[in-house]
Amino acid sequence: MSPVCFAPDSGGGGGASTPAPWGETKVVGARLPRVDAYERVSGSAVYTLDLQLPGMLHAAIVRCPHAHARVKRIDTAKAETMPGVRGVLTGESPGAAIPWYQGREGPLSLLFDPHCRHEGEEVAAVAADTALQAHDAARAVVVEYEELPFVVDPDKALAPDAPKVHDWGNLLGQPRVTTRGDVAAGFAAADAVVEMTFRTPVQMHTPMEVHVSVAQWDGDRLTVWDSTQGVYAIREALAGALKLPLASVRVVGHYMGGGFGSKLELGKYTVIAALLARRLGRPVKAALTREETFLVAGNRPSNVITLKAGAKRDGALTALEARLSGPVGAYPTSAVSAYQIGDLYTCPNVKFETTNILIHAGKARPFRAPGFPSCNWALEQVVDTLAEKLGLDPVELRLKNIPTVSQLNDNAPYTSTGLARCLTEGAVAFGWTEARRRPKTAGHLRRGVGVAAGMWGYGGDPNATAIVTLYADGSVNLNTGASDLGTGTKTVLAMVVAEELGVAPDRIQVEHADTATTKFAPSSGGSQTVLVNSPAVRAAAIEVKRQVLEIAARQLDKPVGDLAVADGAVVVAGAGGKRVPFSELKGLGERRMLVGVGMRHPHPEGKLALPFAAQFAEVEVDTRSGAVRVLRVLAAQDSGRVMNRLTFNNQVFGGVVQGLGFALTEERVLDRATGKMVNANWHDYKVPTMLDSPAEAECLPIDPHDTECNTVGAKGLGEPAHIPAATAIANAIHDAVGVRPLEAPVTPARLVALLAAQERKG
Amino acid sequence: MLPSFAYVRPTTLKAAVAALAAPGTRAHAGGTDLLGCLRDRVFPADTLVSLAGLPELVGVTPTAEGGLRLGAMTTVATVAGHPDIAARYRALAEAAAAVASPQLRNQGTLGGNLCQRPRCWYFRGDFHCARKGGGKCFAVDGENRYHCVFGGETCFIVHPSDTAPALVALDALVRLAGAGGSRVVPLEKFFVPPSADFTRETVLEPGEVLTEVVVPAPPAGARSTYRKVRARGAWDFALAGAAVSLGIEGGRVKHARVVLSGAAPIPWRVPAAEQALIGHRLDGATIARAADAAVAGAEPLADNAYKVPLLRCAVEEALTALNS
Numbered sequence A: 001m002s003p004v005c006f007a008p009d010s011g012g013g014g015g016a017s018t019p020a021p022w023g024e025t026k027v028v029g030a031r032l033p034r035v036d037a038y039e040r041v042s043g044s045a046v047y048t049l050d051l052q053l054p055g056m057l058h059a060a061i062v063r064c065p066h067a068h069a070r071v072k073r074i075d076t077a078k079a080e081t082m083p084g085v086r087g088v089l090t091g092e093s094p095g096a097a098i099p100w101y102q103g104r105e106g107p108l109s110l111l112f113d114p115h116c117r118h119e120g121e122e123v124a125a126v127a128a129d130t131a132l133q134a135h136d137a138a139r140a141v142v143v144e145y146e147e148l149p150f151v152v153d154p155d156k157a158l159a160p161d162a163p164k165v166h167d168w169g170n171l172l173g174q175p176r177v178t179t180r181g182d183v184a185a186g187f188a189a190a191d192a193v194v195e196m197t198f199r200t201p202v203q204m205h206t207p208m209e210v211h212v213s214v215a216q217w218d219g220d221r222l223t224v225w226d227s228t229q230g231v232y233a234i235r236e237a238l239a240g241a242l243k244l245p246l247a248s249v250r251v252v253g254h255y256m257g258g259g260f261g262s263k264l265e266l267g268k269y270t271v272i273a274a275l276l277a278r279r280l281g282r283p284v285k286a287a288l289t290r291e292e293t294f295l296v297a298g299n300r301p302s303n304v305i306t307l308k309a310g311a312k313r314d315g316a317l318t319a320l321e322a323r324l325s326g327p328v329g330a331y332p333t334s335a336v337s338a339y340q341i342g343d344l345y346t347c348p349n350v351k352f353e354t355t356n357i358l359i360h361a362g363k364a365r366p367f368r369a370p371g372f373p374s375c376n377w378a379l380e381q382v383v384d385t386l387a388e389k390l391g392l393d394p395v396e397l398r399l400k401n402i403p404t405v406s407q408l409n410d411n412a413p414y415t416s417t418g419l420a421r422c423l424t425e426g427a428v429a430f431g432w433t434e435a436r437r438r439p440k441t442a443g444h445l446r447r448g449v450g451v452a453a454g455m456w457g458y459g460g461d462p463n464a465t466a467i468v469t470l471y472a473d474g475s476v477n478l479n480t481g482a483s484d485l486g487t488g489t490k491t492v493l494a495m496v497v498a499e500e501l502g503v504a505p506d507r508i509q510v511e512h513a514d515t516a517t518t519k520f521a522p523s524s525g526g527s528q529t530v531l532v533n534s535p536a537v538r539a540a541a542i543e544v545k546r547q548v549l550e551i552a553a554r555q556l557d558k559p560v561g562d563l564a565v566a567d568g569a570v571v572v573a574g575a576g577g578k579r580v581p582f583s584e585l586k587g588l589g590e591r592r593m594l595v596g597v598g599m600r601h602p603h604p605e606g607k608l609a610l611p612f613a614a615q616f617a618e619v620e621v622d623t624r625s626g627a628v629r630v631l632r633v634l635a636a637q638d639s640g641r642v643m644n645r646l647t648f649n650n651q652v653f654g655g656v657v658q659g660l661g662f663a664l665t666e667e668r669v670l671d672r673a674t675g676k677m678v679n680a681n682w683h684d685y686k687v688p689t690m691l692d693s694p695a696e697a698e699c700l701p702i703d704p705h706d707t708e709c710n711t712v713g714a715k716g717l718g719e720p721a722h723i724p725a726a727t728a729i730a731n732a733i734h735d736a737v738g739v740r741p742l743e744a745p746v747t748p749a750r751l752v753a754l755l756a757a758q759e760r761k762g
Numbered sequence B: 001m002l003p004s005f006a007y008v009r010p011t012t013l014k015a016a017v018a019a020l021a022a023p024g025t026r027a028h029a030g031g032t033d034l035l036g037c038l039r040d041r042v043f044p045a046d047t048l049v050s051l052a053g054l055p056e057l058v059g060v061t062p063t064a065e066g067g068l069r070l071g072a073m074t075t076v077a078t079v080a081g082h083p084d085i086a087a088r089y090r091a092l093a094e095a096a097a098a099v100a101s102p103q104l105r106n107q108g109t110l111g112g113n114l115c116q117r118p119r120c121w122y123f124r125g126d127f128h129c130a131r132k133g134g135g136k137c138f139a140v141d142g143e144n145r146y147h148c149v150f151g152g153e154t155c156f157i158v159h160p161s162d163t164a165p166a167l168v169a170l171d172a173l174v175r176l177a178g179a180g181g182s183r184v185v186p187l188e189k190f191f192v193p194p195s196a197d198f199t200r201e202t203v204l205e206p207g208e209v210l211t212e213v214v215v216p217a218p219p220a221g222a223r224s225t226y227r228k229v230r231a232r233g234a235w236d237f238a239l240a241g242a243a244v245s246l247g248i249e250g251g252r253v254k255h256a257r258v259v260l261s262g263a264a265p266i267p268w269r270v271p272a273a274e275q276a277l278i279g280h281r282l283d284g285a286t287i288a289r290a291a292d293a294a295v296a297g298a299e300p301l302a303d304n305a306y307k308v309p310l311l312r313c314a315v316e317e318a319l320t321a322l323n324s
Ligand SMILES: Cc1cc2nc3c(=O)[nH]c(=O)nc-3n(C[C@H](O)[C@H](O)[C@H](O)COP(=O)(O)OP(=O)(O)OC[C@H]3O[C@@H](n4cnc5c(N)ncnc54)[C@H](O)[C@@H]3O)c2cc1C
Pocket: A683, B026, B027, B028, B029, B030, B031, B032, B033, B034, B035, B036, B051, B072, B073, B076, B098, B099, B100, B101, B104, B107, B108, B109, B110, B111, B112, B113, B114, B115, B116, B117, B160, B161, B162, B163, B204, B208, B209, B210, B211, B235, B236, B237, B238
């Protein structure tokens, strides 16, 4: 047997042997239903929330009901004697004094911190035979609190007398100023200047599956099933919290019901499940209730953004100056992003200041393009207003300012940018010019159209490893660490194997997201999953193909160059060429399997690969009721290659509807008198329904045939599909009724008030 | 999480009423509202008395007087889809169709829809508010964008039901069965405003069951409609709404009922708007006058002034729809 067949590094990705870009593809790009569609639709898919292990207990968590309080005393006596209760955990329990949330000078809090800095902070936990018993017992834990003054309004948190979240006050770090060029000179040179202040809401992630973990110990080894976006990230954090070697912790994340960024970090419930499971010697499931997810599982922070912009008569931007601030919640993270102000358009003079504020509310977590939709809400409305002032078509003005380099990254060129094409081809497909020319009706139902462009600023982690195994019967195992949040990752990666190896997708079994059985993949977030993992999978498949062809060459006594793979067989070149099914390859039969390991190659040097988008919306506004109906949306997306047209459309439509929620209905409400959230449920927190979704939604992929970004030509999609969606609606509302919706969401209440103010002004 | 409780399903009304006379019991119809209240600890219950074993409480049948009798256990979906209701009591059919979502309409009953508890987020949430026996209404100085602009006194809820304003506009009666027999109450008098008692929403006494709703024969030249404004397309209570029922003879309005939803702690009948209609032709000027009258005297809180134009718009659109 030739040893070369077992040299995984020879074809494994790395710079030297980077494969040539795909030309025409056979499988990739097709409208292929998901490989796990049947399981998901029939209910046989086992999500973490569904998991039942023999002897499994259920945890419930006692949470602080106040916005700010100190725990004086915890009495668990009654809870401990309640039916089914197996154990109670508090900060005093052995091993429970685990530091939580890092500050600059060390941890800021504990797993169970007696100083509770927001509603819902963890105080104690109970494990019982059933979830109902656990929750009953958790309610029976008596906690005596000293209520403390709080601040939940970010507008008031920086006042000198505001109650402090941490000793140092409520400013997280110092406001950061970024400057390029000379904004004063830029404004002086402008023919039109616009300045406006915008407000965006706190939006909640609301994934279908709640946050949940199941923990099980085997001696000193811990296995955790987690509804997570990244098993490797969770393993690292979990091993750190429990002071275990990485090798002793296994995290599994199979079927997963969405995350939107809220399932990237380790939750306290996971550690609580692990601690209870260790103590009680039984597996423990900790599932948050829907209400709990609203309090402790993250949010998109509200933003206040003041943006001033100047442009020449021809639309060329001369200066952008912005102040952005937002509340991170009670612990450090980032609340704002000015990235698009710095990079979406060519602009020589830019200055922005970002401020992160602490308040007594749940910590923010990344949420579908952290900071980008909020920033877009300001930037793209200001750009629209400039166009109006200058008498330019909004598309035309944007086209005047398309960059080919990243100004925020030393003018590094993009491997490709389809921004201009998104705008021009999107406008044609939408019927933009015709729609804008239509005369406005005079009645109470007014139509308008709007456009917004956007970009995403993260190109992905370059590290990922995939393994492809071809078995003697020609079936394939694809092994990847990537999590499939419901976006179709498994399907897309299987298609990459099918493309390279010439096997039907239904012959490919995907094994994924398990730190014990798969290799590293970064978390599925930041729109990186496809573009990071597909190249690794492709490299692995190519390596298997190389081995197949070598075996076949020997068997057929032909040069490798005359052979190819197709339809599960090796095919000899030339008319009527011989065809040998994989299952008839003797070398494969002897070896039982061929294994290819593929590694992600590095990013292109000195260049950036980023996705762009332009979305168009038509709305109908009822000026009497303030109701906005989104009639149609066209999303032109430069995300590089379309890997699967169905999952591509799913991402885009999901992003658009989530943007519609941001624009029109979704908003966390904290009670000003108590600091408690009043709409922590799916009825009062208004996620758009099917009836609110645009009746017509069209997705227009713009593929710039990027041969440099990576070996599959795909860029990110999940986030750029969402970023401009809300603003396109805002601009359409303005076009319809002439008022600027500075504050999102544009509820009937807000719109009716704006229209009344407009009428007063006459 | 749902607390534990006992569950009984009597097969006679007498037995149901007897069971409900015991303290700690609650009637269970479709459970769509009740179970949520129990889960959210809005109020406790030891025993749920199911009304599902009483087939006589289900169905829509004509009355001898030319009206319709709707059993309390008739589902909201049935009410929404019933041809007689659509033909003669359109406001009710439209209101029922505007309730919640298809699942909730299939499971929820008409009786339950009239007896459902308020949706105020303080009442439903972890706040010991006046209606739950606490000291104050949190909404007065709190987050009150969804609260009432009429009739708020010590408690500022809005009545959650869509079918209730329609049925009040249609002059419906309800029959309440208790240990001592049954009584019939005009639906308008069934609801209790906070000024009378802010701890209850209806006149139902402990142990009483709402068995049926009777809508009388429509007046001559009858037409009715319900207009609802909400924050999203489904699964959402009214921000503002109006049920209007008119009798028009010889081109003039002879009979008028205008009832607002999303406006007050009870379905809010506005006699001033009715007076503005009666005796007049239903033209633009009359409609505008009635719409103005419907919202005259509204007392918005800090965050809900937007409801006033919305309510006005609902009345105007409902009347305009009846004009065509
Ligand atoms: C998310 C959501 C959205 C909703 N949106 C709307 C909406 O837009 N518009 C709207 O009108 N409603 C809405 N509802 C309310 C829904 O219509 C009611 O929950 C339903 O009609 C109640 O009927 P049920 O049979 O399930 O009542 P149950 O839940 O069984 O009972 C409700 C209450 O009434 C009492 N009760 C029930 N029947 C009787 C009876 N015959 N005699 C005495 N007491 C009785 C029960 O004891 C209980 O207190 C919504 C509900 C939910 C959960």
